[in-house]
Amino acid sequence: MAKSCKFARELLRKLDRLEDLVVRNKSGNTAFCLAAVSGKLELAKEMIKVAKKMVEDENYGNLEMAMIKENENGNLKEEETNKKLKEEIKKKQLEEVEMMKNNGEYLAQVKGNWEMSPLLFAVLYGSEEMVYWLYYLTKASLNDADRIVLLLALITNGFHEFALQLLEEHNELATAYYETEEKETALHALAQLPVANQQGVWKRIKRCFNRYHTLQLLEK
Template sequence: MYSSSYVLTDETRIRQLNLYLAAFKGDWDAAEGIYQEYPDEISARITEEGHSALHVAASANHTHFVKQLVNRMTRPDLALMDHDGNTAFFLAAGTGNVELVQFLLQKDKTLAIIRGTEMLPLQRAALLGHRDMVVFLYEITPHDDLHDADRIALFITLINTNFYDVALRLIERYPELAIARDRSEETALHALGRKRSLSSNFTDQNQRGFWKRFLNLC
């Protein structure tokens, strides 16, 4: 189950398995007992995917466990990526737990713009339909620090997932997104056209309002 650049002893494998189970269940008492004896394990990769206990607990939506663990970590540990290039913050953004991501950002504000699996945490939250998370991350993300490719990918995702109010705020700030193309050579017009064809009555007020504003910006 576990891999490393060195050969793990049976004792280490068992210890890391116990850490994984503790993080997955949110059992801080069990994890704390291990960390007291083996403090270096706090930032260790404990799964074959390269997840640390922080990755596991964040994905499993265990806020208390994450808080206790992070308070014992250094700032570089928070940005540790798994083998897919995902930080624990990126995975947390997919849970919809705003309290959890707020806590992580208090420790390191740059986590919001570290991409995972070729997208921003904000885009991941939008793809998974977490409105409160999308609104929160939109507010705190330093948009001027993003690449053009990030903005257009985010913009089209917001359209595809019906977050028209947030998409409107983004295009009003960056009108050039009206004609920009993403990595698949798709524009916002393509995405809107597809949405409109799927809803022939076009009765969604948010959608109609966005369409009108979008055409004015083109």
């Protein structure tokens, strides 16, 4: 492990441009996304340190080329061929480039294949330490939709204590659902798990559910 960490630091030291950290492979994933998948927490931390130093030194390289996804790489959906919609996507991607230039920690928010964040990758592949670290690193940037998707992923993948913590922080998530055809809530996600995985979780989610409705009544 020590040798691996030393090699990672030496390798990162060879990089001199921010674009080297956000370049995607053929599958559409950055190296940071893959570190999240494999649970390589020390590597991810080193990458953030290097990114922050590059931002400080303004060693950006060609970030636009590295970060902006074109049609041919398969990341844009077929229905997004509409010219106006493509322009909106391009505008958003340019905004992400500027955010990357202003904050090295934004590396932890750069999405990979299937528009998945490193945090979601970590949840899906079961790296508990990585999940907690990425959550606290990126929680200020999460919007309502992000938190709903995160909650469902946490429940489905067995991070029930973390899911309960998220519900404590955001009681409204107890009844929220993501705007898809399925419209699944936390209860739907929980109900599909094996019975053994539900023990001790149901009562606490129900408590958050009741608390949310109580707060709703008090606000009226």
